[in-house]
Amino acid sequence: MVKRRYETGDLVPSVLTSDTDLSTFSCSKDDDSDVDFFIHNLAKRYQAENVAFTYVFKNLGGEIVGFISVLVRSIEKSKTHDREALEWFDKRLLPALFVGQLGTHNNQRGRNVGTLMLDFVKGLAIDLSQVVGCRYLWLETKQNKVCYYGWRGFWVIDAAKKAPIMVMRIPDKGD
Numbered sequence: 001m002v003k004r005r006y007e008t009g010d011l012v013p014s015v016l017t018s019d020t021d022l023s024t025f026s027c028s029k030d031d032d033s034d035v036d037f038f039i040h041n042l043a044k045r046y047q048a049e050n051v052a053f054t055y056v057f058k059n060l061g062g063e064i065v066g067f068i069s070v071l072v073r074s075i076e077k078s079k080t081h082d083r084e085a086l087e088w089f090d091k092r093l094l095p096a097l098f099v100g101q102l103g104t105h106n107n108q109r110g111r112n113v114g115t116l117m118l119d120f121v122k123g124l125a126i127d128l129s130q131v132v133g134c135r136y137l138w139l140e141t142k143q144n145k146v147c148y149y150g151w152r153g154f155w156v157i158d159a160a161k162k163a164p165i166m167v168m169r170i171p172d173k174g175d
Contacts, residue, residue, distance in 0.1 A: 009116050011065065016047050016054035025064045027103035035103040039067055043101070052100050057117055065108040068117045070124070073098035075138055075167065079157045096136035096167075097125045118152055125170045138167040 014020075028036040039054070046052040052071040056064050074093035099121060104113045121137065128134040140163040141149055146156060154166035 009112065010060050011057040011113065011116050012060070013055045013057050013117075013120055016043055016056050016067070018044055018048070020044075020056060020064075022064065025067075026106050027066075029106040029109070035101055038069070038101050039103055043067070043069060054101075055117075055120065057113065057120075064105065065111075066104045066113045066117050067101070068099060068103075068121055069101040070121055071098050071100055072096075072134075073138075075136055079165070079167075094135045095133040096138050097121070097128060097134055097170075099137065099139040102139075114148075115152060122153075122168070122170075129170045134170060136167050136169055138165065140165050 022040055025039065026036060027039070043052070043054045046069070047054055052069045054067055054069040057066045057068075059065050073096055075096045077092060077094050099118075102114060102117060104117075125134055125137045137154075138157075139149065139154070140161075143164060146159075146164055146166065149166050150156070152168075154168045156164050157167050158165040
């Protein structure tokens with residue numbers, strides 16, 4: 001796989017392991033999506049069963065300040081509303097990397113942690129696109145987060161759902 005330097009500022013990403021201590025991590029503030037429940041009760045099992053991959057991000061003091069979980073999923077070509085959605089491609093589904101969960105520690109809100117984690121995953125998606133088929137990065141979010149993700153390059157493809165679906169096209173190798 002192509003190695004890329006991900007811009008993570010002063011955050012150090014690492015893969016979640018069975019030994020990762022999550023006891024001091026909490027992202028429960030305003031958490032109506034059970035993100036805190038996921039990291040404490042499901043993430044390690046998903047990792048062990050190869051269902052989703054979770055990266056934890058630590059500050060320079062070693063404290064976990066956030067996490068992001070990703071998995072491979074497809075997205076319907078017709079829903080991307082992408083002018084460059086491979087009109088010639090005769091399949092209904094396009095390959096994509098899905099952001100399943102993203103959580104920032106309660107005391108780290110407003111400090112750019114989420115943006116840096118998304119930048120990391122965008123770099124990961126670019127790397128994947130160079131060795132396997134991967135055209136989009138997408139996620140489901142809450143209505144009050146649409147602007148946040150919009151400013152980070154995602155666009156809404158399905159706002160009718162309770163959790164709007166947002167997508168970002170992964171840049172081509174030459175972009």
